[in-house]
Amino acid sequence: MSSRPTTPALTGPVPVTGVVPPGVVPTVDSPPAPQYRPNAKYVLLLGLMCALPAISTDIYLPSLPDVARDLKTSATAAQLTMTAMLIGGAVGQLVIGPLSDRFGRRKPVLVGVSLHVVTSILCAVAPAIVPLIALRTMQGFFNASASVVAMAIIRDRFVGSDASRLMSRLMLVIGVAPLFAPSIGGVIAGQWGWRGVFGALAIFGVVLWVVVWRRLPETLPPERRREGGLKSALSGYRKLFRDRHFVALAILPGLGVAVLMSYVVASPFVLREGYGLSAHQFSLLFAVNGVGLVAGAQVNAALVRRVAPIRIVRVVLPVSLGLTLVLLAIAITGWGGLIALLVVLWLILAMVNFVPPNASALALSRHGEVAGTAAAVIGATQAGVSGIVSPLSGLLGGDAVAMAAVMVGASVAALLVLALATPAYHRDGAWTV
Known part of the structure; x- marks a missing residue:
């Protein structure tokens, strides 16, 4: 851990070096993050949560031509399934972020990953391009629960250089996973078609849900949650x-x-x-x-x-x-x-x-x-x-x-x-x- 002191949100300007200036008093609503040393399994879990949207996007990339051909649509329409997921993810983060401040970190991510599994299964049986675009929008929305909660958990326990260091460690997982996702997606699509890719995403979601349920602690106690x-x-x-x-x-x-x-x-x-x-x-x-x-x-x-x-x-x-x-x-x-x-x-x-x-x-x-x-x-x-x-x-x-x-x-x-x-x-x- 860094020897440099960490800093909570303050009533005055927050020093980027992590040193509290004289005369500035921390607010009661934003206490310092407790000292905590994450192990490799904890970093891997948060990394997989952050990487869920990227994996859901990149594993599907090689299947775009097959989607267009199978659903008898244009390449542009097939590419809209990618754009739709990005839009759904952006909206999802804005909605789910405040919910995690209200209900704690575990509930939103468990519900969101559960619905990721459901939408993945529905994508696998989508009969036409329009329902698939709509379902991908929903999938992006629910996937956002994993990434936004992971970032909030980091702030619950770390600030300043400690938080920055942990986020950099997460990039090892976030960066490596999408590198292999297109290759894995290509293999799956070659064996079971593009619908099999969504089956794989559903299985990954189930595994992630179980690991989150068993291993992810609640980092926002009831007394620190926002009412309303x-x-x-x-x-x-x-x-x-x-x-x-x-x-x-x-x-x-x-x-x-x-x-x-x-x-x-x-x-x-x-x-x-x-x-x-x-x-x-x-x-x-x-x-x-x-x-x-x-x-x-x-x-x-x-x-x-x-x-x-x-x-x-x-x-x-x-x-x-x-x-x-x-x-x-x-x-x-x-x-x-x-x-x-x-x-x-x-x-x-x-x-x-x-x-x-x-x-x-x-x-x-x-x-x-x-x-x-x-x-x-x-x-x-x-x-x-x-x-x-x-x-x-x-x-x-x-x-x-x-x-x-x-x-x-x-x-x-x-x-x-x-x-x-x-x-x-x-x-x-x-x-x-």
Whole structure:
């Protein structure tokens, strides 16, 4: 555990270094997270909860052509089943987050994963594309319970660099699972068709439900739960959105996801059509870049033991912007060919997972009394940005220049948010947000 003191939400500005300034008194509604050392099984459980939406998306990717053919619809309509799940996930987080503040952490996730199992089974027997789109929307909504509750649980027990370090460890699970999900989905679809993929998702949901039921402790005691219904939920959101520093920090993970999504969506066209790589070569490069994502998260987890999260963010964002500008120059000029493009791209992806864990931990540390609602805002922002960014590189041409341009845009936006909406770069040295 870090020797640096941790900080609850305060009545005054929250110091990003985790040190309570003189004269600032912690509020009663947001007590410090208790000291706790998570073991590997605990990290794995939270990681699988966070990864449930990604697994549900990526395992289904290879089946899209089969869905279009079997249900006698267009490729565009089949792709709507992906967009629908992202939208359902964004809405689900906004609804389920406040519910977890009201009823505790265990009940919402157990109900949500149960309904994930039901919707997976219904997707497996969907007779047409419209019911499948509707069911995927519902599946995304219920899947959100696992990811938003996992983030809220982290805030219940950790703040500051400790929370950032745990989130970085979770990226090992979150990052590795989707790397293998498309391959597993392809094997399942090859044996049992695309409907078998949803059967596998139902089985995974049952296993996750049992593990959560048996192993996940309740981290929000009754005395810390928020009373009230819709009015209380709206009050929580109103409180969060009035805190401009929280809003800025909550946006940063979404912009980090934007850089990643521009790569995920555009890379098949850039590398296969633009540079003539085979499907096998592309799969290998995709896995190598995935290693970069996971490695970056683990380096961050080690780094936050010695460096305050905000200091990491304020250094990483300018570096990331510089790398994306280099990538754009390579894409425009062709300098260095494919090798130069791949090296810079790997470095960019290795930097991606430095920002979301730190920005999320800092944002959550400001409002521990509504951790579920705060986690919902962060998660919904990421899902919403994913849905918005996904088609941008295609609209700009779908080539390497378009991919790099979207990355530059997201990096510029992230740096501007940090510089203009938080005091991270203030010259007076008061690193508070």
